[in-house]
Amino acid sequence: MKLFTSEDKLSRVVTDNYHLLPVINRFGIRLGFGDATIGEICAERDIHVPFFLVIINAFHHPDYFPKSEFLKFSPRLIVDYLRHTHQYYLSGVVPKMEKQLENLVESSQTNTEDLKLIILFFRKYKSELLYHVKDEEDSVFPYVLRITAAYEDGVPLSEEDWGKSIETYEKEHSDVDEKMTDLKNLVIKFLKADYNDNLCNDFLITLFRFERDLIDHSRIEDKILVPMITRIENILKNDQ
Ligand SMILES: [Fe+2]
Ligand SMILES: [Fe+2]
Known part of the structure; x- marks a missing residue:
């Protein structure tokens, strides 16, 4: 390698x-x-x-995936990178997927059940993804940054933060990742409507790329950020 x-x-x-x-x-x-x-x-x-x-x-x-290398960085660097990744999803990937699916639907003369199913699945997936990202942006990352400020700069933690744990904060990612794979497979295996091949391929390629990006993103959150913050939480608790 x-x-x-x-x-x-x-x-x-x-x-x-x-x-x-x-x-x-x-x-x-x-x-x-x-x-x-x-x-x-x-x-x-x-x-x-x-x-x-x-x-x-x-x-x-x-x-x-050099876990020990990753764990040496400040959580601030990781959060900054993850936030930029979220921005890329929200302002780039999600609108692109939406537009490509719209083009695909418009290219179909019959608008059959399989196409309707894909639209439904995509809408549901989109709202779950947006909810997940919003939760991280509004709750998880601010908490990570407060814990980091307590550890790196000695900024006192609030009473409320003392009772918290990143483990309960950061929910399972498997759902967001798996559903992306399900959507991709739905298109590959079951789409039979009379659609435009090129438009369908464009949509599918975007799904493949997003799936890969999402796996990379989630493993940084699960395998790096969560253990990193758990370690800091334990140090802070022991120092108390
Ligand atoms: Fe995220
Ligand atoms: Fe996440």
Whole structure:
């Protein structure tokens, strides 16, 4: 497995795997980076190089997930990355999926039951996903940041926060991930309506890409953020 290093040109990262483009954007990096290396671009933009490398390498190689490396970073870095990922889902992926499904439906002359089922399933999925993201943005992440401020800067925790635990805060992700896979399979296995093939493929490719992004996102939340905050909660409780 060849991992990207700070010496590699960022343009090579994109040509090796264009799926990494939205991941790079989450760090505020946009195209036009010429021949600059990862190290040079990160230095210019004040981006934490080891964190950037772990994120792109873990996304690029699904089997590469260096938990101990991840656990060394501040929860602030992780939350910032996860929030940018949420923004990408809400302002980019969800409207795109919606538009592509709309185009697909319009291309069908008969609007049969299988197509109606996919529309229903998608609507339900969308509302569950939005609810999940909102809960993290409004409750989980602010709590993580308060716990981090208590641990890193000694900011006192409120009475209310003392009784909380990230384990109960962060609900199961399996639902959001699995339902995405179900939607994808529904289209692949059961869509029989007379639709436009190209429009259907566009929709399906978006689902595949989103499924992969979502798995990467959820594992950072479940396998990194939750254990990280549980550890800090225990340290704070023992110090009390
Ligand atoms: Fe999330
Ligand atoms: Fe989540």
